[in-house]
Amino acid sequence: MTVRLYDTATRQVADLVPKTPGQVGIYLCGLTVQSAPHIGHLRSGVTYDVLRRWLQHREFGVTFVRNITDIDDKVLINAAAAGVPFWSLAYANEQVLAAAYRSLNVLPPTYEPRATGHIPEIHQLIEELLAAGHAYQAADGSGDVYFDVATYPEYGQLSGQRPADMQPAADGDPRGKRDPRDFALWKGGKPDEPVEACWASPWGLGRPGWHIECSAMARRYLGAEFDIHGGGIDLIFPHHENEIAQSRAAGLPFARNWVHHGLLNLGEAKMSKSEGNVLDLAAVAALGVRPVELRYYLASPHYRSRMDYSDEALTEAAVAYRRLEGFVQRATERVGQVAPGPVGAEFAAAMDEDLNTPQALASVHELLKEGNTAYADGDDDRLRAALAGIRAMLAVLGVDPHDPAWRAAGRDDQLRGVVDELVALALQQREAARGRKDYAAADAVRDQLKQAGVVVEDTPHGPRWTINGQ
Template identity: 70%
Template sequence: MTLRLYDSATRSARDFVPLIPGQVGMYLCGLTVQSGPHIGHLRSGVNNDVLRRWLMRSGLKVTMVRNITDIDDKVLAKSIEHGEPFWSIAYRNELTLGAAYRSLNVLAPTYEPRATGHIPEMHQLIAQLIEGGHAYPAPDGSGDVYFDVRSYADYGALSGQRPDAMEPAADAPARAKRDPVDFALWKGERPDEPAEAYWPSPWGRGRPGWHIECSAMCWRYLGAEFDIHGGGLDLLFPHHENEVAQSRSAGLPFARYWVHNALLNLGANKMGKSLGNVIDLDAIVGMGIRPVELRYYLAQPHYRSIIDFTESALQEAATSYRRMESFVSRAVERVGAVEPGELPAEFVEAMDDDLNTSRALAVVHDAVRLGNAALSADGDVKEGLAAVRGMLDTFGLDPLDPHWSGAAAGGAAADLTSTVDALVQLALQQRQLARGRKDWAAADAVRDQLRQAGVVVEDTPHGPRWSIADGR
């Protein structure tokens, strides 16, 4: 089966056919770094990472671009609020974002451009739009340049919006616009904003509008036409609609497939910085959830399904992942670390069906159940272990991935795991000595004390093994 992806532009699932055979150009709208990321942002990163991994697993070479918006109205508002240079705020939050992505085993992008590094490309695009009659400098001498929305006949095709029914674009003052729905490509210098936030341009000192930034970076790194443009569904309008309009008006065919992930809600509202209802990675870890378990929680639902966040659902997801992790651990004790193997046909079919991750993970759970039955019956588990590892590797969730199992899993956490294992093994040795001298009371006391500490001991034909109790 050929991979099919739901394309927001056509509102249908389409066979994915790369522009260049064997290669994929992929752009993900990254964060505006006025503050650190919340788990809604991380969902977009994880969902697109799963798509990227699946494309790579299918034998395609992927060029992945994920941008950083380090200059816009929100970043400057923070700069004014805190009396700190905008670039200082942006860079600090960029580092926090990168650390969060790494913690969740999101592969590093091929390129991660910043908006401020691509002012010349923006100037070039704006000049082409003016020359083609699709943009105009403000006649009031403010230095603003606007996109003429009605000059692009297909405006609204991506989102379903029509200019006659639209509210005025709120990204710039309406006083110099020909039409209230026109949006800013370049914003002239303003006395109430930091003086360092401006660049020279043919239209006067100013800074870029939000939408032109992404068009310029797509063009710079992926060319005039590329395969996949991703991002959260909240970006569909106006951001992505405006990207399409300005790029195609400048003669760029632009994205062939639009892949949008749904949002993560907290209560009745989407999680958002402006609403103040955000949960970040540190808060999740504070709930006793490991990053690998958060990744599972974010990847499990279909990427186009809304996630209504609850702590109980997060704990259930963590428990589900621990069952898979436990099988891998027990099977490795039995047969060694078998390499990830061939993927079951049902799993491949699910992933090729618009990345049906929930159905694909159901295949993983079925394989784990069969594997646990084989372990209990002292049967062969090599093939099952290889299949489970292969499927989880596609999700970036293989427990034996060095990111999760080795030093890369994170300094203090990895050290703590090693220390706990050594202490538990010492206790189990004392228990075995007690059992050897038939001091059953002492042996049971060791087991009970471990249980009170959240450690479950299981006696197997191959010796005792331990795990952390669910919910700890």
């Protein structure tokens, strides 16, 4: 079997051919931690986590690198506004991001480097570009070092733009640039910036530009050439265009494939802190949506599609997941624990063809119908097969209800534990009433639970309950 992905560079779906057979190296541009993450950011984490899980299911070894940009203009501005050191703000937001990823069952990366931890590698790459004639130090005494776009004829190919049509790079004083499109590799320290945000360099005190850090860290952890570079479509230009230019100008083959995911929009604009139109995990929880249901929602559309957020769409996804979860629970109660089995052929074909999760999920829900029929017919063999298949496919998507990650202690789980105990107490009272043949009292307990949204179903193994029948 061959996994096929859409390559932004060639603009076509093609076979993934790893540099090293059986091994895939992935570099995902992580967040700039100037603020806490919102669910638009988390779509990226879920998307590439699903890709990673599918490649591992296809028995590829995966080295997954996701960086943290912890020094940047926005970090410095927000830290100054908050009256805290830049590193304090960055670290606090990084911890919030890590907790958000954990809550959505995003596997930890193989490596998660920070930009500030790789200053020597960044210096080395800049020195190589200077030696090759692709970079220059500004003549204005600022200490800035710029990439010379005119020396790289292929500039603009990834984004499909002509350099003549590009806007100036707004990352340095244009008076120090040979060409307005030249972008900063190193930024000289400014008098109004904190001294702790500067590092010694051959060009004076300063800090790295945004783009150079990713090229340096990708080489450090994946080598001169690796298989997949990922990120949102908003990073194609200028970030990824600049990464290609500086890396290949330095003689690095760099990424063999470029994979970009669509954005999550709120209204007509992408979800963005600067636009003030964001939703975080707390806002989603306030809607009564659990992290596993949010993950299901984020993984359901094709990764390259634009997502237009609405409360209704999120709720519909949560209900769809609860149907699957309810089946897994009912089937397990009937036949006992069943390990995930092989995924369905249609599911595999969909995932192999550019990670087509909508088509893959359609096959999951078809198997759900078969499983429900087997449950109703009392056919335990068919029920076990359906349960094993559904669990396997949901595991690839990171939403298997039996995954221990979803049982990790958290506020929602603690609340569910309290609910469990209260419902169990009510059911004990119901059973006691039935034991003394006070059926009116037993029915009254069941009706009171139903009014509270708890539906009780009597089974051969005893009563089971669900919230709103899900």
